[in-house]
Amino acid sequence: MEKIRQTREIPVIAEYDVVVCGGGPSGFIAAIAAARGGARTALIERYGFLGGMATASLVAPISVFNYNQRRIIDGIPWEFIERLIDIEGAREEKPSGNITFSPEKYKLIAQRMVLEAGVSLYFHSYITGCKKSENNLTHVILENKNGTEAIAAKYFIDCTGDADLSYQAGVPMQPKSSELQPASLIFMLGGVDTDSLPKIRHNEHKVNYHDLDIRQAFEDLDIDLPQYGGPWYCGILANDLVLVNMTRTYADMANNREATNAECVLREDVFTFVDLLKKNIPAFENAHLVMTAPQTGTRETRRIKGVHTLTGEEYIEARNFDDAISRGCHPVDIHSSSSNNQLCEFLEDAAFVPYRCLIAPGFPNLLVGGRAFSADGISSASVRVQASAMGLGQAAGVAAALCAQYGTNVSEVDIKKLRNTLIKYGANLTN
Template sequence: MKYIGDYDVIVAGGGTAGSVAAISAARMGMKVLIVEQMGFLGGTATASLVTPLMSNGIKGNPDNSSIGREINERLVATGDAYPDNPSWFNPEALKYVLEDMCMAAGVRLLYYSTVTDVIMEGNSIKGVVIHNKDGFSAVHGRVVIDCTGDGDVAALAGVPYESGRVSDGKNQPVSVRFEVGNIQLDVFADFLNEIGYNGMKGDRVEIASVWGRNWPLEKIFREAVKSGYILEQDGAYFQAFTIPGKPGCMSFNCPEISNITRALDPYNLTYAQVEGKKAIMRLHKFMKKYFAGFQNSYICNTAVNVGIRESRRIKGKYYLKVDDYINCTKFDDAVARTAYPIDIHAVDSEGLQLKYLPEGEYMEIPYRCMVPCNVENLLVAGRCISASFEVQASIRIQVTCRALGEAAGIAAALSIEEEITTGDLNGVKVRKIMRDRGIFI
């Protein structure tokens, strides 16, 4: 097996958390490598086309991540995010912004590569084995940050984990998102206002429909099901947004593939892609028929990755519970805050479930949730941190994952500087640096 180098920090996965983690550590003087399976950064945001960013739910939507704020500012500067609401962004432009920021920070990028094994010395991780078209290679790192979203490195290292509901192991549904171009948005906005929406304008449109909520589009969906244009399942969850920087284009947070119970099974993911594309074709045909302004539209992009909401969740030094959410628990070593609801998509017949905190309240996420309980010098950032199924449904959004990535990069650098393990590092120090960077934490 080839040996390809030593790094201070290895980041597995260059997605929402990983790209920020790498930038964070590199800006603190660390030699950083990102191992990324795609040929670009951004993960869920770019490969799965997940836009816009959901708000953290805290009044004023204060910044969770200084690097996340910088990303938004760069997108606004190029017209690829709305100045008054940079949460709405152009996924294609984000690829370029993240890559530019990583290169400027001195991050080494290794695309088209996947971590397949870990190099252990006792209970401490010393590096990873990667695979790409050139074969298998070993790379050593003083700290490894698992930002795969699915806890892949942690699982390989023997970290215990959960996946799905504790009662039956079912994961939340996955989605295959897509974009439609050449929409006459002014015409479409007028149509929406006529059927019951208020104040829609052509440059910014947001629509949604689920069965049983009596939202304005539901009647149209019912008619289309009856006429055979779409299936009953196509109307279970429908959501779409305009995209800054892409005039006449909308991003669709659907179709949702709800009959998959194991989100990491490759056969299930293949099924999701195949059935997702069939549903996309049905939905587009339906919209061309029933939505004014869509008559000359076309499908211009389909997500290359299935959008996974929840899979593995590691067991860490602290395990976030439902009581922590309900009681708005605060922690000395908190590295992120959120009031985003517990947002569980239809695992079964119960349908979409939302649980909100009282206005003005929020929950904090401690550094210890990113520290595995039995492996040293491994950190986990993103949606697969140590949390229950229910709480993960709140902390999985991108603004929170960016904050966790930034914190992981800081923690990796501090532990190396202090010559201690990531498990021995006091998370209060991480919090202080995030505050010094101007973050509400």
């Protein structure tokens, strides 16, 4: 491939204690946690709003805060949900602790909480690289309408979902799984008879809320259909509006060409499925397509190879760790990229995530929050959901603030202090 060399001077526009890259569920919580811990914090996000998959890809519901009647993910993530509930932007489905929410109110409350915490927000800024001095990251490079800019920081938290910053910094990645989970373009329908959709609420534990009646109806049609999953649907607290999650295709969404192709293929598929639903499923007879998500949803791309890789075995048996900093209680939820199937394994107990999964050997000032943490394909297939991603963000933010306060490397953080601070914030790290 032909290569060109371009050298240019990049203005360093600001300097912080902590820079959080990516404003999805893990990132905006990490930024709030870091700022509340006393760190001068910036949050960089490529879109003009927060929420990541929750808002840019219309992924609903937020799964899952509770296990066996206990709140497992708590602290700032739950404070966010309470703030949403206060403005009628969310409903808790009990006892599971699934959250149905309004994507617009999600954006608003996330932004309010970030700004109230004193975080500097950089929207419409795409992170394209970083500068290092030996192993330390010194600057993150972003592109926006101002041109190319650099921001300096003492500590960085990668919450891009795709481990973009870590990848740019040269952190080794987990071996690429032979079959990444599929990408899905979620769409919103209006005019749906929601009363006749029994699977619209996700309140119970150990239930897969896919609509088997629709699957059967589609199979009975005996025609060639694009690949699909579920379908799963979720309300957004508005009468006849429903988010439908059913399209799927294999794509490495961290590869620009594959992501482009996925967007095009799935947009065609949305129109095919809307037509089929209207013609064959009475609840959708009067439905119309309101919108597709701005971005095709990404379940799985890169994950870092951290100090520890959380295995499915450790996770499913709910092994506890001295450095446990967050939890997970969603089933191991693996969608097939090559068929319409899903493997869904319910947990025996709420599981633990150790701090060592958020840091990489030889990278003294980098933490990772959210789905790019260090895990195998099994444990990550549970932790990737939004409540546990928020839990990882909270832990990464608190850890970064402590490091900034004491001037330590991320691998030298005082684990007792970290856990105690998280517990003080409300995190449940014990039962």
